[in-house]
Amino acid sequence: MTRLPALLLWLCSSIASASTLQQLERGNGPEPATLDAHRCQEVACGNVLRDLYEGLVTEDARGRLVPGMARSWSVSRDGRVWTFALREDLRWSNGQALDAGQVVASFRRAFAPATAAPFGELFDALHNARAVQAGTLPPTALGVAAPDPRTVVFTFDRSAPVPALLTLPIAFPVYLPGVERYGAQHTRPGQLVSNGAYRLAAWTPQANLVVARNPQFHGVRDVAIERVRFHVTEDAAAELQRFAAGDLHLTEVVPPQPLDTLQRRFGAQLRIAPYMGAFWLGMNLAQPPLRDAPQLRRALALAVDRDKLTRYITGFGEQPAYGIVPPGMSGYTPAAAPWSTWTQAQREAQARALYRAAGYSQKHPLVIELRYNTSTPHRRMALAVAAMWREVLGAQVRLRNEEWKVFVGNRKQRVITQVFRGGWIGDVPDARNFLAAFGSDGPLNWTGYDDAGFRARLAKADAAPTEVARNAWLRAAEQRVLNADAVVPLYFYTSKHLVDARVHGFDANALDRHASRWLRLQP
Template identity: 40%
Template sequence: MLAALLLCPAHFCAAESRLSVGNGNEPETLDPQRVEGVSASNIVRDLYEGLTSLSSRGEVVAGAAERWEVSPDGREYRFQLRAQARWSNGDPLTAEDFADGLRRSVDPATGSAYAQMLAPIEGATEVMVGARQLRELGVEVIDAQTLIIRLSSPRPYFLGLLSHPSTFPIHRPSLERWGKDFARPGRLVSNGAYTLESWTPQSSIRLKRNRYYWNDARTAIDTVVYQPSEDSNTELKRYRADELDVTYEIPLQQAPWLRQHYGQDLHVSSYLGTYFYGFNCSRPPFKDNPKLRRALTLAVDRQVIVDKVMNGLALPAYSLLPPGLSGYTPQRPEWADWSRERRLAEARRLYAEAGYSEQRPLEVELRYNTHEDHKRIATVVAAMWKQWLGVRTTLLNEEFKVFIQNRNLRKITQLFRAVWIADYDDPTAFTDILHSSHGQNDMAYSNPDYDSLLALAAAEADSERRRQHLAQAEQMLLRDQPLLPIYTYTSKHLVKPWVQGWQDNPLDIHYSKDLRIVGRPGEAAR
């Protein structure tokens, strides 16, 4: 007893505070420069911290950098790191670590799907195509705590971008020792509020509180357990059994029942994300065939999908860009306001002009990752195409990693389920992924005029002229139709009443360090 009292100055040992989170698909990696999916990014944001971070409301706040200065022309950012910042093994966190992370993201050898997002940094585009050396990237280490980042032109969203995993620092000794396999339990050294304790594939990823984190004193939760699941009904059962404190999503078919029985736990909020089908524009039948792409787009009744499949928990989408973006209203195609009959008549006309008919129907494969809601939406869309155009659609569901691999290769895909969630609050968070060289352009869309409009917007300091360039680019996407928008997201989570600090926000980003457990049965308040 005496030993116990000596170890616990407060004369008792508080129970460990644990948060259990449903997290969708099994993460593809926890390497910050190579992460792609939302579920992996959720975990990486707990493990690492960027120069900037986000508040619980989604606003940009200081992260590993305690302050920064921006030059009058908006092209140079000078960051001062926190002197007390450390890696999870106790090593000092330095400006060089952030410079290494940025260089690694744009290094072609890394294969980062988000490399193009860092194109605003001076020299990044040339580095990505091998025309300049990594050391020529526009980042300069002044001293251990001071980093300068130079941009090729002003970007109003740049501070928000620096909260994205692709900009996170890298622990060079770990990378040098383990190579691409460094992001594993027992190897990964991180600088965020948590460290990686264990990873059991298809079961759980367990994080432990990082006692070296500069703001550990304000972290309330000791352990975070992420549980992957591709079945939202199974996730709901875990939640009802108190095995989960937060769900990744909800089963759409259960929405009315959940509103009635779990109304106080249900969080539904606007979300900067779009669900769509991507056309592979690099191979038949969609290569050089915008009329066929437009025909299939017009034949989909989005309102039916939102009302019947989504139970009203979404909005019909007519463009890749969702509503709610700061300072920008998405373009609305003319046909969005047509009657259903007029849309179908135009769809049939374009379908015939593309070379298809009842006697020669389109036969196409639609791929989606394994999930009951994706299957339901694909089944409904295929039925619409069959009824109105005579299209014969083969539905192919694939395990998430296989699905992503096939999408990236582009060799066998024709049509595939996709989603894009904003990484920062700006129209370019969406328009840039259709740039011909972007790592997430699985549609293989390539239009020099579109790329030029993005370049004009990137170089434009005047906000109104920049907005006009982006609006022109969006109009071009609506004309070329490299993708089929279906709905814009709302975030949908169940959150236990004892999870405090949760705030709905348009980016749907929630750091575990900002939460606390208060009043859970059997657990002491922290």
Template identity: 40%
Template sequence: MKISQKLLFLPVLILFSSIVSTAVNAEMVIHRGNGAEPETLDIHKSTGVPEANIQRDLFEGLISEAADGSLIPGAAESWATSEDAKLWTFKLRQNGKWSDGTQVTANDFLNGFQRALLPATASEYAFILWPIKNAKAISKGEINDINDLGVKAVDDFTLEIALENPTPFLTGLLSHHMAYPVPVAKIKEHGKKWTRPGNLISNGPYQLADWKPQSKIILTKNPHYRDHDAIEVDNVYFHPIEDKATELKRFRADELDITDDVPSDQIAWVKKNLGDAFRNTPYIGTYYLAMNLEQAPFKDNLALRKALSFAIDRNILTDKVTKAGELPGLGWVPPGMNGYTSQTIPELALEKKERVALAKKLYEEAGYSKDKPLEVELLYNTSENHKKIAIALSAMWKQTLGVKVSLRNEEWKVYLNSRSQKQFQLIRSGWIGDYNDASNFLDLFRSDVGTINPSGYKNQNYDKLLKQAEIETDAKQRAEFMQSAEKLLLADMPLIPIYYYTTQHLLNPKIKGWEDNVMDIHPTRYLAK
């Protein structure tokens, strides 16, 4: 029996209607490579870029970032400063909400600052907030009353921050995750588990939906965020992929919209075949090696530290190994910092033959030779790109000086623990500017910042110069104090600069709203596809 044409038409119409409805209601999803599994999402416990990428979507400080990385009002709609620039008053938005719908108040920010600085929190990043009055003394346990901190909630929507000295980079500092608010009631309720799905509430554009370790972290739009309706991406997946070759394969298979990085040995191929997707831009950061000054062989052996640095051909590393337009690292603070001229190590400007001869001479002065070679271990976090650099460095030291290098790689969380506990001799590291000011780089090597100082470097004159820079109100004189400090740091050589970063990403050409910037900040709230 034949089926009636009328009976056939109705299901087709229903099917067509269903397809249209699905297309209209389809959620927009973006998949982002994140480099590594986050050590934590606790804003006061994290120290790395993989964590900051996610926290920037979850939380919002008084100051936020635009798509191009510039600073804009965040949870605060406006602010004013006193005549001496030591008291800042912030007016919070009255429509600021946590993801559970409760009001974001000045007390939430006060609680955040206090928790960040309490010695019991043991935050490695506490020094970021030291410009605030009494912040350093509190974090060091020299002042026991947390209420002495120069932060005051005047009312629900007014926050005052008193400073030790005028701080021209304060707005940049307040966009950092150390200055985010915290839901103190949730922390009291759940303890260390407050950052788990179902427990974590956030005040930013997104909320935590799921976290499957070593697989993915899923964020969904915060329905209570003030600009909720203007945000186009409904869900963002952060994928921890340490192997860059795997990440490239997943991008080519349309499993990722954005990669964290690009394998250095594939950059030429990527440029040729995926040129419309390749993004390569300058980045305020320095790739370097830190030497453990608390133990042999680098403790009290400046000649050895210099010998290893001078034996490196940085041009070969950037031209033949990294191959992404990086600049050879001749100093610590990268070029391009606001109001600052970066300093360099004079010997690195020597002709190669002369520089190598000096390296050999210093190596012998340090007590080593090809008959009595240095044996040293280099630690790096798991990454094919880091591995290639480590192998290249090992080969250069072996060929030039006869050094025997053993390599040790650890996944991100383990590596961070080894770094903070000084369980290394020589370690690969990198520092990315939290805000565009040279002090953010120089403060890392102060003797009083704790375990985040990678080498355990201590020099009272260095600390004194940075202290003078802190209280100096003349911009030119302040820069001169910092430049003198950098010269001293480079002369003492607790680190070996390798190169100044650029960033490499692969970006799905369908992605809209991405803006390249030197901070490499790309909040999901501005993206769409």
């Protein structure tokens, strides 16, 4: 009899806990291509990985750099040696201790040729990083070391925005015993061991992915939301309807609709802010008909009316783009296409002349494919651009819509693509981040652009003695790509989300990163 009240009390407590369990419902765009942090190259997996993992440095809700695994760091006077002091209480989600030696081993795995990390080239300033990725030096030659269990030291060959780079998924520590035991399956629920605010609880392909608060995380006391469900939401219109029905607390995007209509409907729940991203169409320079066809590439670039695109197709304050690097980079003046100051009528007249000079006409029209991944905004953009090319040039445009993983694979291989949806979302607030992919034959150079002059300018920027000189050389490199019409710039992004009034702590930031650990969900 004396045990019954205690049992009832426990049952009531359990029921109360279950009823107040907080689960944030997030739209997340396409299915994440991977949860292998070292292989992630898109926003969908990055959103999830920033909940599952933490790097040496992380970002707060406003995008400011703050300590992560490292409690502090310092840099040598020449800016090339960075030393990070780790926290004392670091543990993996399985309870095992996490020390500096494991951080170093994870970095070596990230840059090993077998990993084929797509963002490895962003760390090309790291000592021996290129040689290790190419397989000409062993991973132990990488410029990262652990002199003791609580210290990680990086050696760079030139100055670089190191703390910002260390917030990227490629810099997250991966649990190597899990990789050795499960191989590619180490990213599955029950097998993925992480070190961030959350751990992976469930993953239903093409539906949703659930993460649960990680009790081993050093900052767990400040993580308010217990579970987060990331929903696959490739159709932006359907995502909006799910938000309106109360199924989602937060959307990844907002579909193209009249802005005043959305503001009347959703009020303060509609969040629009500047975003460090550029949207462009890539030209496959490795295959015909765009290879060795500069006049045709220029004609296609000129024929697009960017003012119409941003006014009628996107409609959320995006800026028409005539370059690759978005405005707002500290100390950097973006380059622009040579014809950026022309009127649209002048551009279209020149486009038609170049189209004819390239050997095309009404009797012999250009037949070309425009490839994009499944997404309502991307489909609308592709339809609009195709209509402009037909109207201005008489080109026959075939639209190719592909599921995200298929699209990414085809774009990277540069075999069957012709014109494709491209662009870049900033990883760090640095102009070089938007240009580096064009300087190598790596997996991020989707166009196959190969120009010694561009590489020389990039190298000059890397060796520049001052920030002013560095930015000048980067601008010259950007101009080189634009002069070759390797891409068709369309617009610079704004971030667009619907955020339920019950969600607190969602702050706008230039990189549009919103880790769930900083959010709170009010009843």
